[in-house]
Structure formats: C-alpha cells, structure tokens
Amino acid sequence: MRFLTTAxxxxxxxxxxxxxxxxxxYAVVKFGILSGENEKDRLQRNEPLRAYLASKLGVDVEIFxxxxxxxxxxxxxxxxxxxxxxGSSSFAAAYTATDGGVVPTxxxxxxxxxxxxxxxxxxxxxxxxxxxxxxxxxxxxxADPDSTSGYAVPFYNMVKMGIDPKTYFAATPFGGxxxxxVTGVVNGTFDTGSTWQSNDEDGVYQRMERxxxxxxxxxxxxxxxxxxTSGPWTFRANLPEDMxxxxxxxxxAFPAEDPDGYKxxxxxxxxxxxxxxxxxxxxxERYQWIIDMRxxxxxxxxxx
Numbered sequence: 001m002r003f004l005t006t007a008x009x010x011x012x013x014x015x016x017x018x019x020x021x022x023x024x025x026y027a028v029v030k031f032g033i034l035s036g037e038n039e040k041d042r043l044q045r046n047e048p049l050r051a052y053l054a055s056k057l058g059v060d061v062e063i064f065x066x067x068x069x070x071x072x073x074x075x076x077x078x079x080x081x082x083x084x085x086x087g088s089s090s091f092a093a094a095y096t097a098t099d100g101g102v103v104p105t106x107x108x109x110x111x112x113x114x115x116x117x118x119x120x121x122x123x124x125x126x127x128x129x130x131x132x133x134x135x136x137x138x139x140x141x142x143a144d145p146d147s148t149s150g151y152a153v154p155f156y157n158m159v160k161m162g163i164d165p166k167t168y169f170a171a172t173p174f175g176g177x178x179x180x181x182v183t184g185v186v187n188g189t190f191d192t193g194s195t196w197q198s199n200d201e202d203g204v205y206q207r208m209e210r211x212x213x214x215x216x217x218x219x220x221x222x223x224x225x226x227x228x229t230s231g232p233w234t235f236r237a238n239l240p241e242d243m244x245x246x247x248x249x250x251x252x253a254f255p256a257e258d259p260d261g262y263k264x265x266x267x268x269x270x271x272x273x274x275x276x277x278x279x280x281x282x283x284x285e286r287y288q289w290i291i292d293m294r295x296x297x298x299x300x301x302x303x304x
Contacts, residue, residue: 022243023059029247032064032072032084035144036178036204039065041211048261049254056250056257068176069146073097082239083247087231089148092291094234095284104232104287105248106279108266110198115280119149119157119225122185122205123192124218132163132223138191140169141181148290149196150178153225156293159300178204179213186214192222202272210269229286233279252279 031053033046046063054061064081066072069090075081077097086094094102107115121140123129129138143150151174158165165172173190175181181193182205197203205219233251235244255262255278262268266276 022240022246023057025240026059026082026243028060028062029053029057029083030062030064030081032066032075032081034069034072034085034087034090035065035067035176036087036147038177038179045265045267048258048264049251052254052258052261053247053250056253057247069093069144073146076102076234076236079236079238082236082243084234085231086234087146087148088228088287088290089152089231089294090146091231091234091287092294093146095287095291096294098237101237103235103237103244104282104284105235105244106233106251107230107282107286108276109278109280111274111277114198114227114274115282116227116229117149117196117198117203118227119153119194120197120203120221121154121192121194121223122182122219122221124185124188125220127191129192130222132158132161135192135222136168137170139171139173139189140165141173141175141184141190141193143175143178143181143194145174147178147194148228148231149225150181150194152290152293152297153228154194154223156297157225179208182208182214182219186218196228197221197224199274202267202274207267229282229290232282232287252281255279 033042036042042065043063050061050063064072064075066075072084073090073094074097076084076094084094091102091104109115121132123135129135142155145151155165175184175190175193178195181190181195184190185193195204197206205214208214209216233248235247268275
C-alpha cells in the first residue's frame with residue numbers, strides 16, 4: 001500500500017489538474033465518528049469541522065454516527081463512508097476488516113507536542129478502592145470491544161501484570177462508551193471502569209465534570225497505562241489519491257483557518273494547560289503495534 005507523505009500531499013494540492021477530478025464521483029463525502037460520548041455532544045462538537053470541510057472542499061459533507069465502534073468500522077469496510085476518525089484500536093480493527101484497505105493520514109497534536117494519551121481505570125473516590133489490587137472480585141466495565149483505551153490497552157496490560165480480567169473481576173461488562181463507563185461508576189452500577197485521559201486536567205471524566213454531567217471530585221483514577229498514540233483520521237484506500245490528499249490538507253488546515261470552530265471540535269477550555277492545537281501526519285508504522293496487540297487479544301479469546 002502507498003502512504004502519502006507531507007511532501008506528496010503538498011505536490012498533489014499544488015497540481016492544476018487537482019481542481020475538480022474526484023468531485024465528479026464524490027459529490028457527498030461522509031466521515032464517521034466513534035461513540036465515545038453521547039450522540040448530541042459528538043454531533044455538536046464535530047459540526048464546525050463538517051461545515052468547514054463542506055465550504056473548503058465545495059462538496060456536501062455529512063457526519064455518520066453509529067451506536068458502537070463496530071458500526072463505523074463496518075461502514076468504512078462496506079464503502080458506505082469515505083473517512084473516519086478512529087481510535088488506535090478501532091483503526092487496527094478497520095485495517096484488519098478491510099485487509100489493509102484503509103490509510104491513516106493525521107493524528108492530533110497537543111500544545112506540548114504530545115500526540116498520545118493514556119488508558120486509565122477509575123472508581124468512585126469514596127469506594128475505598130485505591131488500586132487494581134483492591135478491585136479484585138469487583139465489577140469492572142470496559143468501554144467497547146473496539147476501543148483502544150477502553151478495552152484493548154487495559155486488558156492487555158492487566159494480563160501482562162498477572163491479572164486475568166475474566167477471573168479476577170466478578171464481571172467485566174461493556175458499558176458501550178467511555179461516558180457510560182464513568183456514569184456507571186458514579187451511579188454504582190460498576191465498581192471500576194476503563195476510560196482515557198490526556199493528563200490529569202483533561203480526559204473523559206474531567207470533561208464530564210466541566211459539562212455538569214457528574215459532580216467534581218466524584219471520580220478518582222487508580223491506574224494509568226503507558227502512552228498510546230492518538231488514533232488517526234483514516235481514509236478508504238480505494239479513494240482517489242488526490243481526494244485523500246486534498247481532504248487531509250483541509251483537515252490539517254482547520255485549526256488555523258477556523259480557530260473558533262476548532263476550539264469547539266477539540267473541546268478547548270480556558271483552564272486546560274495543554275489543549276489540542278492541531279494535527280500531525282502519521283502512517284501505518286505508528287499503529288502496527290496496536291494491530292499486533294489486537295491479534296494477541298484475538299488469539300487469547302480463541303485460546304479461552
């Protein structure tokens with residue numbers, strides 16, 4: 001498979017023949033977003049990007065949502081959407097489901113230059129659970145089978161630490177999303193839950209606090225993973241190469257050309273010391289370890 005370098009993108013954008021081309025076949029471009037938060041919030045957060053891309057590209061742009069991660073994976077595998085913003089593990093799932101038929105082009109970059117985040121395990125601060133050792137025999141919720149930080153990374157690391165989640169916990173249900181995991185922990189449905197954060201000021205439960213969805217100070221972190229490369233903007237590999245180049249360039253330019261819209265899209269808050277500031281080019285090599293980890297998890301399930 002061919003991967004587009006930054007130089008190749010620039011050349012493609014500058015080429016005069018680029019002007020129309022792919023638009024004859026793609027008058028509507030659909031991009032998929034994952035179910036990491038409730039549908040109303042994710043649609044509102046992505047609307048500025050949708051409107052920007054429609055104006056910038058001169059085509060209709062639509063947002064595709066599904067009830068779970070697999071819905072977006074299957075949509076791109078079935079050529080129902082052109083683009084998706086995946087997490088690392090869901091990208092790996094899409095790569096496997098399409099036999100390598102997807103291309104990663106961009107990931108997010110924070111103000112400090114960081115392009116990663118962490119899986120964490122949280123509990124109610126008043127639960128008495130201070131560590132994974134304390135959580136033995138309790139109910140632990142994972143987010144979604146195709147979530148990097150909500151399932152693959154915590155499960156993988158627990159096993160490497162000598163914890164078999166299937167027998168260590170009383171039950172390991174899937175909450176369905178990161179927000180559902182946190183809400184379930186707060187409500188007492190789950191004792192602990194897997195989710196993600198970029199740092200101690202910015203993550204799922206911190207954003208839920210700022211939105212008034214949960215009380216500040218109700219949730220505490222008891223475990224944190226090594227850093228995970230943020231998931232990529234991903235294109236079907238069977239799309240025209242100039243289309244991939246132009247849409248990628250438009251997404252990359254979004255923060256500079258529509259800073260107010262980007263703030264909404266990225267969840268910017270004035271009190272966040274390390275906000276998202278833009279995008280960075282990536283290729284398959286950045287995610288190969290995630291693909292390998294997912295295969296390990298698949299083999300474990302078969303063995304079990």
